[in-house]
Amino acid sequence: MDHRERQSVQHFDHCPWLFAEEATRAQRLAQQERQRAVGGDTEIGERCYVADSAAVFPDRLRLGDDSYIAAHAYVTGELTTGTDCTLNPFTTVRGTVTLGDGVRIGAHSSVLGFNHSMAPDRPVFQQPLTSRGINVGDDVWIGSHVVVVDGVTIGDHCVVGAGAVVTRDLPAWTVAAGNPARPIRDRRDRSAGPAGTPGDVANDLTRFADSARAQAADILARCWDGDRYVDRPGAVPTMRAHCDAVEIADLLLGSAPPQLAADEHVQRLSAAQDPVSGLVPELGEPLPSEDDGDDGDGDGDDGDGLTGDGAALYHILSVGYALDLLGASFPHPVPGVREMTAGQLLVRLESLPWRDNAWAAGAWIDAWATAAHWNLRHGEGGTSGSLEALFGWLLTRADPWTGMWGRPSAQAGRLQVVNGYYRLTRGSFAQFGVPVPDPERVVDTVLAHAHDARHFGAGQENACNVLDVAHPLWMCSRQLTTGTGGDGYRSADIRAWAERQLAAVLSAWRDGQGFGFGAAAVGPGPEPGLQGTEMWLAIVWYLADLLGRSDALGYRPRGVHRPEPGTVFPAPPHARPAPPGPGPGHPSTCA
Structure with missing residues (x-):
């Protein structure tokens, strides 16, 4: 035959x-x-x-x-x-x-x-x-x-x-x-082939990145009020705006933002950390620990400030990595994480709102694990076994049908579950270089979520929702193709989604202003600003890398959104970041 x-x-x-x-x-x-x-x-x-x-x-x-x-x-x-x-x-x-x-x-x-x-x-x-x-x-x-x-x-x-x-x-x-x-x-x-061919995608990405680099200084200047960074003109100054400025400047200019000398950036960000709690409050606001006391339940929240999902917890990520990009680090450890025992951590994990607010649960783990990462920089890994207890709890609690934690709802579908998964894995599995459980089921869940018109229909998409799909797909696809030398699980579906998103993202750039975050009802809104620009620049890299074309951008995230692990687990004392190279990934989200 x-x-x-x-x-x-x-x-x-x-x-x-x-x-x-x-x-x-x-x-x-x-x-x-x-x-x-x-x-x-x-x-x-x-x-x-x-x-x-x-x-x-x-x-x-x-x-x-x-x-x-x-x-x-x-x-x-x-x-x-x-x-x-x-x-x-x-x-x-x-x-x-x-x-x-x-x-x-x-x-x-x-x-x-x-x-x-x-x-x-x-x-x-x-x-x-x-x-x-x-x-x-x-x-x-x-x-x-x-x-x-x-x-x-x-x-x-x-x-x-x-x-x-x-x-x-x-x-x-x-x-x-x-x-x-x-x-x-x-x-x-253009003399290049039709849109969508590899050469054309590469040319589009190169042209976009060149334009973004040329406009980066103007975008940063637009959001400087003369003394502090604001997300967009007319907004109030925030710690995150300063950190986003550092991330954008590092990504596009390869330097600190030009409004201040590099050492002054370091001084301002370092001075913002409270030496007692190790947390960074929002500008002009008190730390959560000022209102947080021992509730007697033995879960370790005796005034440590590690509560809720507010700015102080997110600053563990944003300020920590901004300092890292500037060649510095937090001057103090985070004692609430250092002193939490494995037993106290497990009680806290069980008490998180997995059923109705999986995003907040994932955000708490993201902040806790990132604080553990910074503590390792200080040679203070914390109470023996607490980090191991975190991974043990997560590995035994993942839903084998979805590969995730939490449950979908009729009102929001998989939004809380998928967005919480991103926050959770960003700070734990991705940051410490640990493979995630059930990556095939994660891909299935994330792709199903990405077709939910409530969150990805016309006028519904925003930087958080797209990032929270792009990074899990990127992380799991790398895990599933390691050593195979070929396409991985549902790679054609992943590439098709990435192509659609990339075309839409690149067309949303506004000259001299950057990217808007997204729909007005969520986050900073549609007006271009530092948060939207910082997040979408990283998203563009992940989408391009899913298509095998990220090299055309000429940049690679090194801060909160870095693709490499921050610390290889288990990490020895005084652990430093892993060198650049293939890894499970590591990006950020909106607070």
């Missing part, structure tokens, strides 16, 4: 471009029968292929020569194509749709040439259907997971980036991306 005879119908359904060269005589005869069995008013040209697994139920179909409908595609209504057109696996084409010559539609895309009416006098399911039709010109590439809505015309030679939602006409030669899709450039302006 030769190579041609070994190829199955399922193989050709997914790779129909091979059919003309590799199909056997019996397979060609079966394909002719398949085409004759398509119902409706149908005319299919020469050398075409209609997958046996495709659901093709047209009222009228005109399939031009050398065109194909691949595996699990869904086609209804009136479809007319020119020559050399492809509907890749899981494509949906419905309503009235006309394609020119040489049109490529990526997997999982939907071209919907019809709509429901929305009059208020009756339920949606009783509304009549309308159809203005969709027209696509010649030589058009529609990427994976794109949606094209009724009434749209896409001109000749257009390229639509993966994950875009096309709601308006696109003129000829437009390269568009985002939700809703917006023109990025004219395709004729």
